[in-house]
Amino acid sequence: MQALRTYLAPTLLSFIANPAALMAADGDRIRVMLQGSSAAELASLVEDSGGELSHKLPIIDAVGAHLTHAQLITIAESSLVHRYIDDLSIGEPEEEQPANPDEACQIAGSLELDISPPGIEWRLYKRGEETLGLHKLTVQWPTAVGELRSLALGDHSFDLDKFERGTPGEIVVTLAAEETPKIDSNITLRATFGGKTDSAVWTHVRQANFALSADFGADCITKLIPGYEDNHNNSYFPTVVGADALHKLGITGKGVTVAVLDSGLWETPEIKLDTAGTARVIGHYDAINDIANSTVFDESGHGTHMTSIIAHSGAVSDAGDPTGSFKGIAPDTQLVAVKAFNEEGQGEFLDIVRGVQWVVDNKERLGIDILNLSFSALPRWPYWQDPINQAVMRAWAAGITVVAAAGNDGPEPMTIGSPGNLPYIITVGAVTDSWTLDTRDDDYIPDFSSQGPTPTAHIKPDIVAPGGHISGITRPGSSLSEELPQYLLKTGEFVMTGTSQASALVSGIAALLLQVEPDLTPDEVKCMLMSSAEPAINADGRLAYSPFQQGSGYASATRAITLGQRGCGNDDLDIDKEIAGETNFQGPAIIDETGKVSLPGLDEMLAPEPAAQGLSDTRKWGAKEHLERSQNPQANVPKDANSPIDWAEIYREEAIKMQTLANPAAP
Numbered sequence: 001m002q003a004l005r006t007y008l009a010p011t012l013l014s015f016i017a018n019p020a021a022l023m024a025a026d027g028d029r030i031r032v033m034l035q036g037s038s039a040a041e042l043a044s045l046v047e048d049s050g051g052e053l054s055h056k057l058p059i060i061d062a063v064g065a066h067l068t069h070a071q072l073i074t075i076a077e078s079s080l081v082h083r084y085i086d087d088l089s090i091g092e093p094e095e096e097q098p099a100n101p102d103e104a105c106q107i108a109g110s111l112e113l114d115i116s117p118p119g120i121e122w123r124l125y126k127r128g129e130e131t132l133g134l135h136k137l138t139v140q141w142p143t144a145v146g147e148l149r150s151l152a153l154g155d156h157s158f159d160l161d162k163f164e165r166g167t168p169g170e171i172v173v174t175l176a177a178e179e180t181p182k183i184d185s186n187i188t189l190r191a192t193f194g195g196k197t198d199s200a201v202w203t204h205v206r207q208a209n210f211a212l213s214a215d216f217g218a219d220c221i222t223k224l225i226p227g228y229e230d231n232h233n234n235s236y237f238p239t240v241v242g243a244d245a246l247h248k249l250g251i252t253g254k255g256v257t258v259a260v261l262d263s264g265l266w267e268t269p270e271i272k273l274d275t276a277g278t279a280r281v282i283g284h285y286d287a288i289n290d291i292a293n294s295t296v297f298d299e300s301g302h303g304t305h306m307t308s309i310i311a312h313s314g315a316v317s318d319a320g321d322p323t324g325s326f327k328g329i330a331p332d333t334q335l336v337a338v339k340a341f342n343e344e345g346q347g348e349f350l351d352i353v354r355g356v357q358w359v360v361d362n363k364e365r366l367g368i369d370i371l372n373l374s375f376s377a378l379p380r381w382p383y384w385q386d387p388i389n390q391a392v393m394r395a396w397a398a399g400i401t402v403v404a405a406a407g408n409d410g411p412e413p414m415t416i417g418s419p420g421n422l423p424y425i426i427t428v429g430a431v432t433d434s435w436t437l438d439t440r441d442d443d444y445i446p447d448f449s450s451q452g453p454t455p456t457a458h459i460k461p462d463i464v465a466p467g468g469h470i471s472g473i474t475r476p477g478s479s480l481s482e483e484l485p486q487y488l489l490k491t492g493e494f495v496m497t498g499t500s501q502a503s504a505l506v507s508g509i510a511a512l513l514l515q516v517e518p519d520l521t522p523d524e525v526k527c528m529l530m531s532s533a534e535p536a537i538n539a540d541g542r543l544a545y546s547p548f549q550q551g552s553g554y555a556s557a558t559r560a561i562t563l564g565q566r567g568c569g570n571d572d573l574d575i576d577k578e579i580a581g582e583t584n585f586q587g588p589a590i591i592d593e594t595g596k597v598s599l600p601g602l603d604e605m606l607a608p609e610p611a612a613q614g615l616s617d618t619r620k621w622g623a624k625e626h627l628e629r630s631q632n633p634q635a636n637v638p639k640d641a642n643s644p645i646d647w648a649e650i651y652r653e654e655a656i657k658m659q660t661l662a663n664p665a666a667p
């Protein structure tokens with residue numbers, strides 16, 4: 001076994017040694033970042049050379065500039081320049097994942113079924129130019145609504161007498177090649193049942209009672225997802241992580257400020273106003289155009305969606321009655337919108353660094369506590385050489401809790417993106433609840449969630465949180481809603497999936513923690529989240545997922561507040577020495593001669609078989625659920641002989657702490 005080698009992308013300094021490469025670049029000017037010991041000196045160097053200064057970035061001792069090839073060659077020879085970079089794009093915030101994982105073709109089924117007694121309608125969206133033919137259609141329905149009376153795809157009606165019925169409430173339509181309806185545009189599947197419109201029957205019918213599958217051949221299948229019962233009145237993810245219980249206790253993020261660095265913000269009332277109707281967007285900065293104190297229009301819609309996950313102030317209701325909880329995790333936070341991504345979701349790291357710098361510069365004036373970074377890019381340098389990570393380290397050192405997405409490039413190891421590869425910050429992977437709230441046995445880590453270790457051998461992600469089919473707000477007409485209409489619900493909510501959503505959710509949890517304890521440092525917030533997270537555990541006591549997949553486990557707002565510890569956040573790192581350039585840190589991951597990544601003792605702790613996707617008869621989340629699956633643990637419950645981890649001791653410690661919180665005066 002050997003230590004995981006440091007990842008080094010081809011250095012752009014090689015261009016300095018090969019000026020001919022510069023001369024081959026297109027255009028009269030190129031856009032570059034120059035970095036040295038002083039941003040002010042570099043700015044003077046650019047201006048003295050006749051170049052155009054575009055970005056002043058003292059947070060990382062750098063500037064951005066437009067230079068001719070000759071100017072750059074001259075400037076690069078100065079001792080003031082330590083490095084330069086001439087590829088400034090980092091790409092999209094994240095590649096959003098389909099909420100329906102079966103959407104692997106050019107037909108995408110709407111997430112939402114339109115139930116209109118005595119029938120249903122399901123919209124299918126054509127996503128490519130190729131004409132497709134329907135090969136097979138499966139329809140399952142609740143028998144209470146009666147027999148299937150009609151079935152049509154667009155103008156094509158199926159002769160139901162030609163197809164054999166399966167079990168009650170099911171029909172499988174298999175078509176010969178000459179019978180296949182051709183699809184070259186958006187189309188609607190319609191079905192009617194039994195002629196019954198009795199409200200007593202249809203009132204209790206839900207989307208989850210139907211199963212629809214359309215097979216277009218060549219592994220092109222789209223399926224109706226089960227859906228939640230009422231996405232418009234309940235976003236559900238606050239319930240999954242326990243934030244709804246905290247809302248009812250008045251813990252709503254009040255007094256905490258979250259900055260969202262993304263594609264901008266559409267200030268719909270549920271975002272612009274808190275739960276009391278008070279305006280709470282207190283800062284705006286356009287990092288692309290270097291403009292502060294003006295609106296940051298969100299062409300993409302991504303930034304608005306992230307912000308609504310954090311802070312949607314709409315009340316949750318059940319049968320028309322408010323429950324006391326809200327649709328966002330921290331609905332009373334103050335907000336700061338920083339725009340660094342354009343309509344296509346494209347960004348440049350100069351703009352991102354400038355955005356982070358503005359957040360740090362305005363921390364005290366605006367009281368910024370948390371910075372949400374729901375984007376991920378392929379790491380091009382070791383974390384300490386990455387300009388974005390350099391800026392983010394300074395934000396963390398300034399007392400700002402930074403939360404970033406792990407990335408959507410899983411399931412292979414070493415796919416954690418930047419800035420999530422920065423060891424100091426809170427990096428979040430995704431978990432999905434499979435559209436069920438009554439059990440966590442089918443909650444699993446989807447394949448898209450990026451896995452660690454990082455190129456410098458650090459364990460990432462730190463935690464996982466709900467990132468599957470998360471509903472929120474996006475601007476009508478945004479590029480997201482135009483490109484992905486199947487994710488837009490008829491009531492206006494937009495459903496997205498990815499570690500972007502998971503990281504925004506954790507930013508909301510961090511805001512709840514900081515309302516309860518305003519003096520928490522970023523390291524303490526990280527420690528509380530990680531120490532209270534619940535790992536996935538198999539029946540034999542082994543981990544269902546490695547730490548490179550789940551970090552410390554499933555995040556919980558209630559557990560973080562009640563069971564979160566102190567002193568474990570970055571205790572093996574030293575950010576001051578890092579920023580001073582005195583040292584860099586390698587993580588504990590190891591790699592064998594076959595390329596397998598591991599940790600000391602992991603083979604004994606980790607289950608050898610892959611974790612099931614969907615319902616599992618062995619996986620439980622957390623020591624409590626693990627031990628209580630087969631017994632009622634007592635104070636003297638023995639250690640599981642088959643497990644290398646003493647889950648019983650963890651259970652006892654948590655129980656004692658909870659009892660102490662419930663009865664602080666007890667001896």
